[in-house]
Structure formats: structure tokens, C-alpha cells
Amino acid sequence: MSITETASSPASTSEAPVIGHWIDGAHRASTSGRTAPVYNPATGAVQAEVALADQAEIDAAIASAHAGFQVWSGYSIAKRQTVLFAFRELLNSRKGELAHIITAEHGKVVSDAMGEILRGQEVVELATGFPHLIKGAYSENASSGVDVYSVKQPLGVVGIISPFNFPAMVPMWFFPIAIAAGNAVVLKPSEKDPSAALWLAELWREAGLPDGVFTVLQGDKLAVDGLLTSPLVQSISFVGSTPIAQYIYETASKHGKRVQALGGAKNHMLVLPDADLDLVADSAVNAGYGAAGERCMAISVVLAVEPVADELIAKISERIATLKIGNGAGVDTADGTVEPDMGPLITAVHRDKVASYVDIAEADGATVVVDGRGLTVDGHEDGFFFGPTLLDNVPTTSRAYTEEIFGPVLSIVRVESYDEGLDLINSGQFGNGTAIFTNDGGAARRFQNEVQVGMIGINVPIPVPVAYHSFGGWKQSLFGDAKAYGVHGFDFFTREKAITSRWLDPAKRGDSANTGINL
Ligand code: NAD
Numbered sequence: 001m002s003i004t005e006t007a008s009s010p011a012s013t014s015e016a017p018v019i020g021h022w023i024d025g026a027h028r029a030s031t032s033g034r035t036a037p038v039y040n041p042a043t044g045a046v047q048a049e050v051a052l053a054d055q056a057e058i059d060a061a062i063a064s065a066h067a068g069f070q071v072w073s074g075y076s077i078a079k080r081q082t083v084l085f086a087f088r089e090l091l092n093s094r095k096g097e098l099a100h101i102i103t104a105e106h107g108k109v110v111s112d113a114m115g116e117i118l119r120g121q122e123v124v125e126l127a128t129g130f131p132h133l134i135k136g137a138y139s140e141n142a143s144s145g146v147d148v149y150s151v152k153q154p155l156g157v158v159g160i161i162s163p164f165n166f167p168a169m170v171p172m173w174f175f176p177i178a179i180a181a182g183n184a185v186v187l188k189p190s191e192k193d194p195s196a197a198l199w200l201a202e203l204w205r206e207a208g209l210p211d212g213v214f215t216v217l218q219g220d221k222l223a224v225d226g227l228l229t230s231p232l233v234q235s236i237s238f239v240g241s242t243p244i245a246q247y248i249y250e251t252a253s254k255h256g257k258r259v260q261a262l263g264g265a266k267n268h269m270l271v272l273p274d275a276d277l278d279l280v281a282d283s284a285v286n287a288g289y290g291a292a293g294e295r296c297m298a299i300s301v302v303l304a305v306e307p308v309a310d311e312l313i314a315k316i317s318e319r320i321a322t323l324k325i326g327n328g329a330g331v332d333t334a335d336g337t338v339e340p341d342m343g344p345l346i347t348a349v350h351r352d353k354v355a356s357y358v359d360i361a362e363a364d365g366a367t368v369v370v371d372g373r374g375l376t377v378d379g380h381e382d383g384f385f386f387g388p389t390l391l392d393n394v395p396t397t398s399r400a401y402t403e404e405i406f407g408p409v410l411s412i413v414r415v416e417s418y419d420e421g422l423d424l425i426n427s428g429q430f431g432n433g434t435a436i437f438t439n440d441g442g443a444a445r446r447f448q449n450e451v452q453v454g455m456i457g458i459n460v461p462i463p464v465p466v467a468y469h470s471f472g473g474w475k476q477s478l479f480g481d482a483k484a485y486g487v488h489g490f491d492f493f494t495r496e497k498a499i500t501s502r503w504l505d506p507a508k509r510g511d512s513a514n515t516g517i518n519l
Helices: 055-072 077-106 110-128 130-134 169-180 195-207 221-229 242-254 277-293 309-320 348-363 418-427 441-450 486-492
Strands: 021-023 026-028 035-040 045-051 137-143 146-154 157-161 184-188 214-216 233-239 258-262 267-271 299-305 331-333 336-338 367-370 389-392 409-415 433-437 455-458 494-502
Touching: 021 055, 021 195, 035 077, 055 157, 055 184, 055 214, 055 221, 077 110, 077 130, 077 169, 077 195, 110 169, 130 169, 130 486, 157 169, 157 221, 169 184, 169 195, 169 233, 169 486, 184 221, 195 214, 221 233, 221 242, 233 242, 242 258, 267 277, 267 418, 277 299, 277 309, 277 409, 277 433, 299 309, 299 418, 309 367, 309 389, 309 409, 348 367, 348 389, 348 409, 409 418, 418 441, 433 441, 441 455, 486 494
Parallel strands: 157 184, 157 233, 184 214, 233 258, 267 299, 267 433, 299 409, 389 409, 433 455
Antiparallel strands: 021 026, 021 214, 035 045, 137 146, 146 494, 331 336, 367 389
């Protein structure tokens, strides 16, 4: 990925609707004259164009958020909490609508879209309890007659820049907490699936959030740079690929902002010889091929400690043969809608990139056990489908091993020992998630202590922490020291003030000699 602008059309020439911004609590059509296509990945058709903001629109969005902050930060905690609860109730009762919007633009199966909403909703629920999490501390009589206390205040306008793969969940990792803490949010969603953010904006309005507190700015690098450099924006929360995360971290830091920038991943599953191989095979298939591998916590490498590799490959292959690939929206039958196991990839360009990694692995000497290249789905011949792919004996020098593929490609690397597996995990550039499968508690305990990764599963393939623990990786998977949500989230979206105060005893006022205080 290079640091270049998104390919955009100078203006929309098709009949496709143009998806605009959400500014001042309402839809705002764009006048920038620049758009990018939004596909239905299952059919390959352009279903809409998304506006790409120009500088005037960026300025308008940030100014509106700044005004919204002045109002919202003055709301009492009780009033803010009422809005949060209303948002939670609306989301809970209407999340089915959002799941279909996600599937139409992203391609993932509807139940998986529902799954990402539920993980986001967990953070909304955590945020409803915000008074407890932003209350300060008080030390009475720290010195004679002197009290010291701290308060946590909101930052102001905060920017969120999100990736295509979780258009609802990733923004929800941040905005419920940011808003609960009294900030105003400008969200720049991925231009590949921009509609979920607008649906969420409408929900906030319905929940009673004042205008300007939640803004959606559609756009590409220009919009991102506008947020990174605006003096009115106090912090940036980014999730996306590592090169862009690094760029965001460096640029926003240079402009004096607080930054958390979550990057890419290459998550390994270490399988010890005593593991339950049926559980391992089920887990590898779910974690490798769910959401077509377009998850930052997907498992992409299985490190099989010999002698288990042959048996494990047979079990995984058996399961792959049963997977159904098709339109994530499902097919209507007399018995209701039947969902496939896996939908398409996000774009044709991304599908071809995934295929190129399989070509590289093969050229470097890997065995292609199951080949997903060239898959077509009946009735959806132009969709961006790529079949589940299983590679064996992938050389650890191959780019197919060292780089993130972000598709339904599972690589088996055979190792001779726990130590060899651990060394491979620890020598990688990423440190997002990892898992160990074993029945040996001592080995698992050693692993959790020795592995250089931020999120670890023990017989759990996708260890995404619950909302009250924080989410974040190590090394090239997270720039900055603040993870998403949990206590880290509340710390990130508030600034602490410590106050040292002395009040004279009214009985002795004016007579400092009698206060008992050493002046
Ligand atoms: P991406 O980096 O291409 O885009 C992310 C965001 O950055 C988008 O909003 C995009 O518009 C913007 N952007 C893209 N290029 C830019 C540029 N040159 N300058 C400024 N902004 C730019 O990522 P993606 O393809 O949308 O998402 C997939 C990536 O996200 C994968 O690498 C995946 O691992 C990662 N991801 C990481 C996590 C995590 O928690 N660590 C979670 C989800 C996704």
C-alpha cells in the first residue's frame, strides 16, 4: 500500500446515487465534484458513488463539530447518559437494518455483519456506565488543610478514521466512549463502504444527540489529512493497514495530537502435538475463512508442531470442502433465506492482490493443497469471489508468509518444537493476535508469558477482548500507547486535571496565625 490518494472519478457520470456527508445533524450533499465508486461485491456492480470531500467540506465538518462540542460538553452527566441509553435501545431494536447495509457494501454474510454490530454494541453498553469511568479522585488533607483532587475533561473535537472491513464495529470501538466523555466526533469512514456511518448518524439524531456532536465526513487522503492537520481536532483514532497507520501516527503527532493508530496483522496459531485436532481444524477454518479472511484478527498461519501437520491438513481440507461461497445476503428459498458460509472480497483489485500472494507462495515452493483462485459463483459471475485456499510448507522467507494477505488463505508452516514456533511468531513485524492450541496448561502459561503479541487466545482462535478489556496489538500492529475501548478508551478520550486546594477554616478566616497551616 502506498501513501497515495484514492483513485477517484472527477465527477459522477453514472446514474448511481451519490452518498454524501452528515454535518450539523443532517445529510449534506457534496459539491466537491469528486467521487469514488461503491460496489456491491457480490455482483461486481457499482451501486453508488461516494463523495470525496474538498477542503471547504472538511472545514465545515470540523467547524460544526467544534460548535457541537461547546453544547454537548455543557450537558450534565445525567442528560448525556439519557442519550447514550436511547442510542443503545435504538441500535438494539434496529440492528437488522444495519446488518443488511453492511452486507450490501462489504459483502460479508448477514449473520457476520450482525456479529460485528453486537461487538460494537458491547462498547455502547460499556459507555452507558461512563459516569463511573470518568469520575476523578479525591485525597482529603494531602497536606495540613490541603485537599488534592483530579477531574477528567473531554478533549474537544476528536477524529476517527476507519477501515473497510468493519464499517460499524470499528467506529463503535471509539465513538460511544468519545461521546459519553463529552467530546464531538468527526468520523471518516472507508470510502469502500460508507453507508453504515450515515445510518449510525441518523440513529444518534433520533436518540437526541445535539447537532454537530456526531459528524460523518466522506473522503479520501484529502479528508484524512484535513483531520490530521486541523488545529481544532484534538485526537485521532485510526484503524487500517500498517503503512497508513504509521503515516497517521507520525503526521498527527507532528501536529500536536493525541494518536492511537491500529495497523495490520499476521496472526499465527501454534498447534502443539497434544491439542484436540478436531477443535483445531474447526477453529482454523472459522478464523481463517470467516469474513473471507478480511479480519485483522483472522488466523492466517498455522504453525503445526510435528507430527500433527498431515492429520491436521486432512481435517481442514475435509471442512473446506463443505464451505458454501456466495452472496452474503443469502438466497431466498421456500424455507427462508439460506446464507452461505463466506461472501466475496471487497473489490476486484483486492481479490487479484490476494491471488497474487498465492502465486508468490507457489513460486517460492509452497504446495497449494486447496486452490481458491478463479472461483466463480453461479449467477454472480462478476462478483469478487475467491475460494478458501490452503497452502502447505510455506517458506518463511516468502512474501506470502511475511506480509498480510487479508483474504481466505491459510498457510501451514511445519515446525519441530514449541520454541521454533514461538521464535517465528516473535520475529514477525506484527503483534496483533495469536493463539495456542494445547491441553498442557504449563505450555499455555509459558506461551502467554513469552509471546510478543497484544492479544492471545488459549484454545480460542480469535481472542478479541470484551468491551471492558482493551483491544490492541504490539509492534507494527499499534502505533501509540493507547488501545481501543475499555479503560484505555476512557483515558484516551479524557484529559486529567489535578487540583490542589486550600480553604481556610471560616472560624479562623483572616487570621492565618490561627489556622494551624504552615504558610
Ligand atoms: P487502509 O489503510 O487502506 O484504509 C484505512 C483508512 O485510511 C480508510 O478510511 C482510508 O480511506 C484511509 N486511507 C487509505 N489510504 C490513505 C492514505 N494514503 N492517506 C490517508 N488515509 C488513507 O485499510 P483498509 O484496506 O480499509 O483496511 C484493511 C486493513 O486494516 C488491514 O491491514 C487490517 O489488518 C487493518 N485492520 C486492523 C485492525 C486492528 O485492530 N489492528 C482492525 C481492522 C482492520
